[in-house]
Amino acid sequence: MSDSTLYRNGSVYSPADPTATALLARDGVIAWVGPDAEAPSADVTVDLDGALVTPAFVDAHVHLTDTGLALSGLDLSGARSAGEVLAAVAAFAGKLPGDAVVLGHGWDETTWDDQAKPEAAALERAAGGRRAYLSQASIHSALCTPSLLAAARGRPGFDESGWVRREAHHVVRELALGSVPAVQRGRAQRVALARAAELGIAAVHECGGPGTSGEADFTGLLALSGQGFPEVYGYWGELLSAAKAKELGAVGAGGDLFADGALGSQTAHLSESYLDTDGCGHGYVSVEQVRDHLLDCAAHGVQGGFHAIGDAAIGTVLAGFAEAARKLGVERLRDARHRVEHAEIVNKRLIAGFVEYGIVASMQPAFDRLWGGESQMYAQRLGVARSLESNPMGAMHGVGVALAFGSDSPVTPLDPWGGVRAAVRHFNPVHRMSVRAAFAAHTRGGWRALPRDIEGARSEPRSRDQRGSEGVLVPGAPATFAVWSVPAGLSHGLPVLDELPVCRRTVLRGRVIYEE
Incomplete structure (x- = not known):
């Protein structure tokens, strides 16, 4: 039996009719777009009351379990000193059982006047003797207590102070997160997905892999895809793992396959030294490993990709592509639509490599908002000149690099309109994008960043025609959209971003997954 809903008395952002005020969804597909006066009949009619209807957002890089744990756990993003971190840990730990692990996230010492970090012993005292793992904003380093720290002794990145990076961090992270019970992990995943739907996000790209999340965590998330929540498309980040990625239900063997670390943890691999520490960071893969991974992906018909932030790491990845x-x-490489995640420090020569090989740049505009400019973390780590040249989204878009925007949540919060605004207001005017282009990168760009054949994804099958039209409100496209209150009004069909829109409803293939 046919099921149809007419949305009327609003504004519809659609290339099929730029003046449309109504949209008809039937059986999960957009059946009609146009003016109220010409609207067909429907089983159900929804009065938009002047609201805006747009394609729903796609967040092209997330870590959902971590996001849910951060949303429901200890948020340290507001801490402005080591003392404030310890006080927050003490208050939070006091509510937990004595054998619990204290999990916190989001501290960023580059925002502190005194950037000295808490020592491991002081952290253990604040946690009341409990084990504690506090991930830095980048999630590429953490503070931990002595009992967790002992497991990483002798690994690269180990430090007696309790601030662990590189391989030592991977060991501590796996130990700490492995202590989270399955029930708590599942609850965190649902919290994160519900929050995404509340923000008008209908699909996310989950980035898992060794050192990031375990296989059970990853497959558990994929099983929730579209079950009253946004769809989840998984990327498994492990070298030479194309067959394994397919077995796990991933759409690609990439995502957080680390070519380097992160700027916040001073482990992104740069061609010039950091200003605030010795060295250029760390590269985790060789040219030959990149090459062999891409060949493995080709042999199994799988999309590949790498996490690469620093220009040296991106150079290694591009040499592997060559x-x-x-x-x-x-x-054949271009047809595979391989991806690079983050791509923060990129010059013209490297951008040319993205163009040559048809590489999708999965980027996070909030990185510039939080850490760019002349006085924030990038400037401390790199200097003002390199800071202002970071995250060159506008330049990449201008030469035809395919962009897909995301948050890297919980590195930055789920906040799609905030991401659009950050791209529009990049600290460097040269790298700014129009609202229309930035919005497209955060909607249609996320769908186009997926492999053309996504039958392995744990989501509803759909026709090839539907996959090509996802992220655009036109007849025949999936009925995946969001309804917005727009307090600052519209300009050329999209919100004026002086105030961010508020989501009233999120619809995924005709089914409501969020309603205020």
């Missing part, structure tokens, strides 16, 4: 092209040909 080696793979000698075996496969450039066109």
Whole structure:
């Protein structure tokens, strides 16, 4: 039996009719777009009361379990000193059982006047003798108590102070998060997905892998895809793991496959030294490993990709692409639509490599908002000149690099309109984007960043025509959209971003997954 809903008396952002005020969804597909006066009949009619209807957002890089734990746990993003971190830990730990692990996230010492970090012993005292793991905003380093720290002794990145990075951090992280019971983990995942739906996000790209999340965590998330929540498309980040990625239900063997670390943890691999520490960070893969991974992806028909932040790491990845092209040909690489996550420190030569190999840049505009400019973390780590040249979204868009925007939550919060505004207001005017282009990168760009054949995804199957039209409100496209209150009004069909829109309803393939 057919099921239809007419949304009327609003504004519909649609290339099919730029003046449309109504939209009809039937059986999960957009059946009609146009003016109220010409609207077909429907089983149900929804009065928009002047609201805006747009394609729903896609967040192209998330960590949902971590996001849910952060939303329901200890948020340290507001701490402005080591003392405030310890006080927050003490208050939070006092409510927990004596054998619990204290999990916190979000501290960022670059925002502190005194950037000295809490020592491991002081952290243990604040936690009342409990184990504690506090991830830095980048999630590439953490503070931990001595009992957790002992497991990482001798690993690269180990420090007696309790601030662990590189491989030592991976060991501590796995130990700490492995202590989270399955029930608590599942609850955190649902909290994160519900929050995404509340913000007008209908699909997310979950980035898992060794050192990021375990296999049970990853497959548990994929099983929730579209079950009253946004759809979840998984990327498994492990070298030479294309077959394994397919077995796990992932759509690609990439995401957080680390070519380097992060700027916040001073482990992103740069071609020039950091200003506030010795060295250029760390590269985790070789040219040959990049090449072989891409060849493995080609052999299994899987989209690949890498996490690469610093220009040296991105250079290594692109050199690996060049080696793979000698075996496969450039066109075959381009057809695979491989991805690079983050791409924060990029010059013109590296951008040309993205164009040559058809690489999708999965980027996070909030990074510039939180850490760019002349006085924030990038400037401390890199200097003002390199800071202002970071995250060059506008320049990449201008030469045809395919962009897909996300949050890297909980590194930055789920906040899609905030991401659009950050791209529009980049600290460097040269790298700014129009609202229309930034919005497209956060909607249609997320769908187009997925592999063309996504039958392995744990979501509803759909026709090839539907996959090509996702992220655009036109007849025949999936009825996936969000309804917004727009307090600052519209300009050229999209919100004026002086005040951010508020989501009133999120619809995924015709089904309401959020309603205020």
